[in-house]
Amino acid sequence: MSDYLWFERIAFFALGFEKEILEEIGDMFVIRDEDTVILTYPKSGTNWLIETVCLIQTKGNPKWIQAVPIWECSPWVETQIKYQILINQEGPWLISSHLPFNLSPKSFFSSKGKMIYVIRNPRDVLVSDYFFFHKTILHTRAWLSMREMDNFLLLSYEDLKQDTRGTIEKVSDFLGKNLEKDELDLVLK
Template identity: 45%
Template sequence: MTDGYLWFEGLPFPRVGWSCEGLKEACTKFVIKDEDTVMVSYPKSGSHWVIEILCLIHSKGDTKWIQSVPIWECAPWLETDVGYKMLNEREGPRLLASHLPFHLFPKSLFTSKAKVIYLMRSPKDVLVSGYYHRTVTKLTKNPESLEQYFQWFLEGNASVLAVCNLHPCAYPAVSYGSWFEHVRGWMSMRDRENVLLLSYEELQKDPRSTIERICQFLGKKLDPEELDSVLKNSSFQVMNQNKMSNFEILSETFTTKNFKITRKGICGDWKNHFTVAQAEAFDKFYQEKMAGFPKGLFPWE
């Protein structure tokens, strides 16, 4: 552990709940099965919202599961020590979640028929959400201000360390490394039949149609009443009140008092935080980093 982070393969990870030994096991030895459903995203992209939807689809809209079992047990996080253990002990079709970048993900995924959902969100909103998350959790080094975190987010860390051969603690970092590298890596899977690309923005704009698309991808058929229940009980308002989903019951070892994972649940909050200069600098950096992708692939552009 260095400077508030756990470093593994040149990338920073949260320091509480993760370990180098656990990460190595998860990345090199975990076997993805054909019947698994894998939800992957960069942190603060709406992961728990999609997990809630997947759980409700699985239970055909019945809320007993999501109201009685913590969300991190419904869909364990592969790279965490507890999540890895739970998944290894679980039989039958598994629902699992991960923030791992493409190059660190277990290689068994790429030869399996597992259903993979890759969730994306506007990086500007990811940045703002990540900043607020960092200020109320005890998982990594906390930024002193949004301006500082803005620089951390843009600068990344892995490429700097590799080029300069510097010790990790010489540079600030964001957990799991660069958003830009994460998205670019997973986009290489976008044409596979067993991969579904989702965005936070489309879920916000038309949740019903997006949930129907998820059902079709998973081969799940819901009747209208079941679909209505999935839609209602995965809403921000309902999740915000569900202690099993909003992380309210999470130990204060990980968070500050009265923590909830649900903050605003909106698109475009970055407009309330970025200066004009920051927005312009971000746009320029984004264009450089994301060059080469077809126009219109990302809904926030």
């Protein structure tokens, strides 16, 4: 048995991914206007941003993010199990995805849902990726073409690291969540 599922010349781990689900996501999955989608290349700060957005949504209250596994707070749409949860769950959704631009749901491009894309210095990604994946390569370059859209926020991992407060304020503003100073401090903490 192969460790990878190849779909559209991209390798996915065989465990948790199915060709039929990946095809269905692209053609039929609907991102609603009230949804938020976190898009990243693997090893680019996905979990960090998920936790930050969850804390922004709860005005800094950590109870939810501490009580629920991160993959349940923001399920990855491309995985078989999480996809089934998403299509059977009430919204609004906080969704994560490592899908390359060309495999993303077509509804991304017509929805007014909020999309946040984090980029990271490729050298740092390679080092992190080397220790985590070793072989998996996914494409991200096409996502940059979305950066001029009003409902798309482009962040960099380096900005998250160097100016965490400023980035949290930027994400909060983008999501239309006005945090008081003490709430912002809780998210930052």
